[in-house]
Amino acid sequence: MKRGYGKNTTGVNDTKKIEEEFKVAVKRIMGRIWDSRLIEDYDYRWYFSVHDETVHSFHKDHAVPVLRQLHQFMTEQFLITVPSASSIGVGRNFGDLNELGEVFNEEKIVQAVKALFNEEEACV
Numbered sequence: 593m594k595r596g597y598g599k600n601t602t603g604v605n606d607t608k609k610i611e612e613e614f615k616v617a618v619k620r621i622m623g624r625i626w627d628s629r630l631i632e633d634y635d636y637r638w639y640f641s642v643h644d645e646t647v648h649s650f651h652k653d654h655a656v657p658v659l660r661q662l663h664q665f666m667t668e669q670f671l672i673t674v675p676s677a678s679s680i681g682v683g684r685n686f687g688d689l690n691e692l693g694e695v696f697n698e699e700k701i702v703q704a705v706k707a708l709f710n711e712e713e714a715c716v
Contacts, residue, residue: 613670614644614670616670617670618641618646620668620670621646621665621666622638624665624668625638625662625665628661628665630658630661630662634650634651634654634657634658635650635651635654636648636649636650636651636654636658637649637650646662646666648662652705652708652709655682655701655702655705656698656701656702659680659682659696659701660696660698663678663680663696666678677694678694679691679692679693679694680692680693680694680696680701682701682704682705682708683708684708690704690707690708692704
């Protein structure tokens with residue numbers, strides 16, 4: 593999932609401040625994941641963060657509930673003056689990533705997972 597910063601920031605100082613705050617936000621998101629039931633209730637793995645993205649792995653049957661919870665964590669406000677957003681992408685790797693947008697959409701997730709596994713019927 594990719595964390596967004598809003599469109600109103602300009603200049604090096606703003607970018608530096610956002611980067612610093614994102615480090616705090618990633619730690620907060622990781623804490624929210626550890627405190628949630630994602631690890632216990634689903635076949636879910638946190639892998640790592642890269643700049644403004646976080647990388648996760650989970651069973652295809654758990655895509656909708658896991659992404660719903662992750663998206664909620666990622667869209668929590670972390671800077672008072674900058675809008676918070678998060679886009680959802682589903683894929684086996686970054687090269688094959690299917691970007692699904694910033695709005696959680698269960699049908700898009702189901703279709704993306706079906707396409708990823710070449711399945712005819714919904715798997716979530």
